[in-house]
Amino acid sequence: MFTTIFRYELRYWLRQPSAYIYAALFFLIATGSMAAQAGIFGERLAVPGLAPLANSPQSIHDMMAFFLKLILFLIPAILGLSIYRDYRSNMHTLLYSYPFTRRSYLPAKFFSSFLILAGIVSTIGIGFVVGARLPWVDPALVGPFQPAAYLQTYLVYILPNILLFGAIVFAVVAFTRNIYAGFITIVLLLLMQVLAGSLLGDEGHRFTMAILDPFGQAASAYYTRYWTFTERNELLLPVQGVVVYNRLLWLGVAALIFGLAYKSFAFHHYGRPVGLKNKAGERSVKNNFGSITKVNLSKVAYDFSFRQHLQNMWALSGFEFKYILRSWLFISILIVGIAMVFFQQAQMNPQFGFKTLPVTWKMLMVPTFMFLGVVHLLTFLYAGMLVHRARIARADQLVDSSPVPNWVFLFSKLIALIRMQVVLLSLIMVGGIMVQLANGYYKLEIGLYVFQLFGLYLPGLIIWAFAALFVQTLFNNPYLGLFLLILGSMGVAGLPELGVDHYVFRYNLAPEFAYSALDGFGATLPPWLLYKTYWMLGGLSLLMGALLLWARGLPFSFSERLKIAKARFQGRTAAASLLFLLSFLGLGLGIYYEDNYGYGKINSAEEEEEWKVENEKRYKRYEHLVQPRITAVNLNMDIFPERRDFKAKGRYTLVNRSAQTIDTLLVNYSYDEETTYHLGKAARLLSSDTFIRLALYVLEPGLAPGDSMKMYFEVWNEPNSLFRTSSPIVYNGTYFNNGVFPGLGYRPIELTDNGKRAQYGLPPRNNERPHPSDSTALSNSYASRDADWIAFEATVSTSEDQIAIAPGYLQKEWVENGRRFFHYKMDSQIKDYYGFNSGRFEVKRDKWEEVGLEIYYHKGHEYNLSSMMKGLKGALAYNTRHFSPYQHKQARIIEFPATVGRFATTFANSIPFSEGHFIADVDSAKKESIDFPFYVSAHEMAHQWWGNQLIPADVLGARMLTESMAEYTALKVLEKEYGKSQMRRFLQLDLDLYLRGRGRESEQERPLMYAELGQDYINYRKGALVFYALSDYLGEEKLNGAIKAYLQKVRFQDAPYTTSIEMLEYIREATPDSLSYLIEDLFETITLYDNRVADVRITPLANGQFQVEIELAISKYRSDGKGKRFFGTETGDSLSYQTESMKTPLLSLPLQDYIEVGIFGEATLDGEPQKVELYLQKHKITRIDYRLTIVVNQKPVEVGVDPYNKLIDVNSQDNRRGI
């Protein structure tokens, strides 16, 4: 019997067009995704051989994970449908009386549809294989075809997941006899996945999450998160340990669920009631007599007016809304949804950053991405359920023959969807307020909640509801409709991959708005509203389409529906349809035209490319032309916050600092701003290029060595329009820097993609910065191509209610014509990097010795001011004591909106600081909470030394001298303030970010002293670890002494500028021979450890002491730029260790290393149990298996190798081991 049903089912599916549509769609999308990944549309890579392979096992796995989301919604449409079909057609009343048992019925249904689904999803893999082999892909991005990679992803992940979720859906549909329950179950499971992620997403629960993640993604990520470039390209995914446990666990769960469904399944006419009450049955006998009745209905008024239709529309929407709301599945979604929102908001992703206070805009921001996605899904799903509701219930003939116009039905369903969306959106508000109250935060901005949720998000959701109603009306198959809608919503997000990035082509997308407490929504709302209006019109056009195609009566052919639609296209319907469609098209055209042609600036990626090519072709030859240097800047900067405009008037003093006369001057000016200028010296204009925005002059006579000249300029922004903001000025909290002003010489902004360069006939380009050993590359600092050190003076004006700030000391402040003026002047020379701030600020003032300290902050953001002050003072104290005096008399922090940026930066004596730091949530009561505002203030203040006293040359490794040193200073300041106990957490965070960063590296990792300027994970994270470790090994005083000597030499120096090599010479000198390996490991190479405690034995001794025997496993290796591991420096010198129980030997570089070993006991400090060091000592280790025996006075609870994570260790979790 099994075979008969199985075959019958297979034959059924093979006759269904939808099965082929799904398969074809999967195949096409998979082919397209792989081809896109393999560079069919996009950039070719700069360095061949460094390509991330599109078809590497990891890449296939990642792309599959994306497809899995789509597959999930096919599970109800196929596995669920297979069993639902018999109920829908009432076939079950017949079938269930046939002589077969559930033993053949259920498995046959399940496995036949599973086979079909497996067949459909197999087209994804085939699509990948084909996509990677299309003739136009970049062969450098495609690796060899690895069947194992496909087998792995299917057999370990995709198929087991289909089994698991299939079993769940199958059980739910069999139980409820309702296929939509299957779909909602999928949404529910996705929500729970996110919920689990936010509950267990942190480092401590990594293992649990890896075991429990039903999709298995966390399990594979458990092993692959630090994978480097080479590993990602070459290795198969691990099928071991947690991956195996995870898969076995969930396959077991799948079997269990299927077993339960099987056991409780009954061949009954009626499904099981879902409910708590089970009424006792009673004998019922109906009245069989007295059948003559009088039909005499009372006269009631029948109202078919338009007004009544409107009222009915609302009433009917209530009827539909109740249908949505009153299902236990929807209620479960609400419950899980609010939990998800709550935990996401409560956590606010502190994993890689810092926790912020639960301010309302954060509450609104945090959960929206995931949650709005869920609302989209539910909109798509319920649109199908509502549109087809009458037909599914077979009540369509009754409903359709009632005197209700089509629009009343359609709009009532639309309103029901909107009411559902409102309910779901309000969860964000409820969750947010709950989190705020739970944290004792009482500034509930209800107005902001309501405005953003219902004024901004809701229209976007409604636009999707229009599309959903249209698609679900168009297709008779609601599952196909749902699938296409999901695909469509993913598609509009993915269109840029295909080179279509303009918002007018991407349904319901608009440039994002952003909120800041300082600036509100700033200028982000108008363009957003414009695009939403545009898409609202598009959506309304679709809605009119749905109205025209609305199915009334019995199913007709599509051509008949078109005929009916044509007949309906008249009167008001036609007028409205045309109005919406034409205004949609008109507005779209207008936006597109305005964006592409109505605008002078460089706009699209193509224009930018053209600019770069022309810039290089026309002016590259002047790259090494000697130009005068800017030595003084004098500015009048007028900021108009209410208009978001600025106008600057300035004067440069240019000096010929070379030994030869300069007769040619190249002036370049901003391609975003408007600029006029003139030279304060006789000069002949040779050429003026308004496209590149560069002019060539011949100076007459030339500028002799040592001579100076003036240059005068005016710069202002292009006018702002509804479409676009053309200036960096915001209503409140402006921050921008000197990038808007003219410069001198050739701008080396060039095309870096060598494939494209070849197309344009440009020679291959070496995109690396020069090596620090290249003595010809040291004439410019990393900060400027135009200047060395400058004198700075500026008068900044702004509106009367704002304070404007520039570097320097305030000389004078006055009000004139309703505007406020500030005159700043710097008394010493600074580097050529400065900026301006303007806002309605409160000011907090303090002093450190003779240095005046100020914080300009937004009213209400007082939370972390004292931490920031402490950070400034800490860095001042530490650097003054260890390195050199502070060069200015003042230091100030100025807040700018989070919408402008999330960073902090340092000008001479001025430190603009993002709003985010001002609302950081520092729980000073909790010991493990890290005081980020303190830390960042210390870091930025330290830049007054590292980057403002010391300026490195623009070569590799420059930022080791600025960022690594600022991080090191901040760590030391933090340690002084908070003690060593905070350091481990901090170092672990740095280590994790470094390891993740190198895993994501797409070009090549470099040793610290040769890092590129953009490699933050090296310059910041590894740099902090390296200098902290070095100070531990050499001693703080000794290291700082060396650095001090170095700083004395290079402080305020001119070209040739200093490099990492020069600094390392000082450090090397201070390093004893026994530790010289550190220089090589930490600075010159990429070296990592994999150390762990292999075993511990404790023996209590008679005298009350404890003998601790520890066995360590020490391993050290080098990595090349692509992440390939090397255990030896030359052939045959690597260490190896293997016991009988080990399958593969442990390997290591030769060891002569000093590594810390610690033993910890427990003690009660301040009423809390705390770990205390019983023993901490560096041991010289020369072999992989290192054993030692130590006697301690107290009972040990934990031992550790490198217990404070001072070394760079790929697994910092196994360094300590509890007893």
Next chain:
Amino acid sequence: MQLIISNLTKAYPNGVKAVDGLSLEAGAGMFGLLGPNGAGKSTLMRTIATLQNPDSGSITFNGIDVLNNPMALRRILGYLPQEFGVYPNVSAENLLDYFATLKGVASRAARRKLIEEVLEITNLYEVRKKQVDSYSGGMKQRFGIAQLLLNNPQLIIVDEPTAGLDPAERKRFLNILREVGARNTVIFSTHIVDDVKGLCNEMAIMNGGRILQHTTPAAATAALQGQVWTSTARRAALESMEAKYDVLSSSYHSNDAINVRVQAAERPSPDFTPAEPQLEDVYFMALKKDNLNLNL
């Protein structure tokens, strides 16, 4: 009260002409549409009920051009399809409220009153709080009548409503229809001859998409007066009788003999005795004639 159907044709994509150039007029009262399964009754009914568009032809009711102005008809239409479902998990009361809203009863109080009345009429008042999808077949049909009555319809179309009802339910159902049909036009399709007898003042026999005979039950039987003869025969003799005579129907007796009814102008043979014409005889005669036409 006049339903006029002229030259109505509807062909399905599979080539079947469900309605074939059909013309029909029906006034106030019960109009029985009698025909075998597959005669095209349901298609005709659905077309009148504005749920299907014919390929050609026209329908008017009381001056309403049904095909071009379906909404006007729907206001005064009561329709009970042959097979219908209801929204699950909704009580009869609430579902009737939903339908009453659809049918334009604006005031809540009026709806409540009306619903109470139709529940009383259909004897569903006791179970008004129960979910309709848990009703038995007879109760569900009565619910169908209840929803039909809500807009006080002038044209009532009921498609094979009595199939599957027990005798008591069937009686009750027909009686209600009869009550309603006194003042309105009721088109009532069935393949059960007895339903038409005595209940309908007009009837038509339909097969193959055409009206074979349009008459009244009384006139139809009267016209056959003296033309129907009956006899008993053994099973073995049946074939020869069928060849010889115009056999209308034959049915088993309890004693294994077969009762044969034959149409003839004169007594066909001495074995036959005259029989009182039944509506069933009219029905079979019409079908038979149609078959003969087809076979020619």
